[in-house]
Amino acid sequence: MADEPRGAILQRDKETYAIVPRTPMGLITPDILENIAKVARKHEIPIIKITSAQRLALVGMKPEIVDEVWQELGLEVGPAVGLCVHYVQACPGTTVCRFGMQDSLGLAGELEKMFVGMEMPAKTKIGISGCPMNCSEGYVKDFGAFGKKSGWTVIFGGNSGARPRIGDVIAENISSEEVVALAKKCFEYYAANANNKERTARFIERIGIEEFKKAVL
Numbered sequence: 001m002a003d004e005p006r007g008a009i010l011q012r013d014k015e016t017y018a019i020v021p022r023t024p025m026g027l028i029t030p031d032i033l034e035n036i037a038k039v040a041r042k043h044e045i046p047i048i049k050i051t052s053a054q055r056l057a058l059v060g061m062k063p064e065i066v067d068e069v070w071q072e073l074g075l076e077v078g079p080a081v082g083l084c085v086h087y088v089q090a091c092p093g094t095t096v097c098r099f100g101m102q103d104s105l106g107l108a109g110e111l112e113k114m115f116v117g118m119e120m121p122a123k124t125k126i127g128i129s130g131c132p133m134n135c136s137e138g139y140v141k142d143f144g145a146f147g148k149k150s151g152w153t154v155i156f157g158g159n160s161g162a163r164p165r166i167g168d169v170i171a172e173n174i175s176s177e178e179v180v181a182l183a184k185k186c187f188e189y190y191a192a193n194a195n196n197k198e199r200t201a202r203f204i205e206r207i208g209i210e211e212f213k214k215a216v217l
Contacts, residue, residue: 091129
């Protein structure tokens with residue numbers, strides 16, 4: 001719709017909208033939380049939903065207040081629809097978790113800055129976990145990585161949707177810097193060769209993982 005409010009998603013009732021502020025890796029401060037509550041009370045926003053992407057969706061707004069709500073929140077739009085990288089999900093990793101083996105928040109933060117919002121053939125999601133328990137679900141993300149003492153294991157082509165697919169391991173025991181460089185190669189190759197709206201899972205099924213590895217490794 002040409003007159004659809006900025007960063008807003010039309011809801012089931014075809015009258016109200018939701019917005020999803022960007023909260024990188026699900027990290028949020030008391031000040032942000034207090035301001036969200038203040039804005040929600042002021043505008044009588046009926047629903048605040050914690051999403052699967054570690055974000056907060058504010059749901060049930062009339063279109064005429066959406067711009068004002070964004071201004072008062074002072075937060076960036078978290079891509080929730082559209083053909084782009086939507087988010088980076090991350091566990092606490094070595095920052096606080098006793099099981100953490102690698103700095104998942106540090107790596108996820110780099111990937112968030114580099115890729116979130118970047119145009120892709122289809123919606124794309126990233127999951128980074130600090131240990132092999134894989135709490136951020138890297139095997140069912142388009143691009144995933146999990147840490148071991150020896151380094152990062154990288155996965156590509158996962159999907160948890162209606163046609164789930166376990167992603168393929170494409171590299172093991174690599175550094176954070178190497179993960180970032182490999183992510184760049186993976187997304188560049190995918191963007192250049194996938195069909196419109198073809199998720200990474202379907203892309204890998206079509207071309208084969210060996211062909212993909214040959215191109216990016």
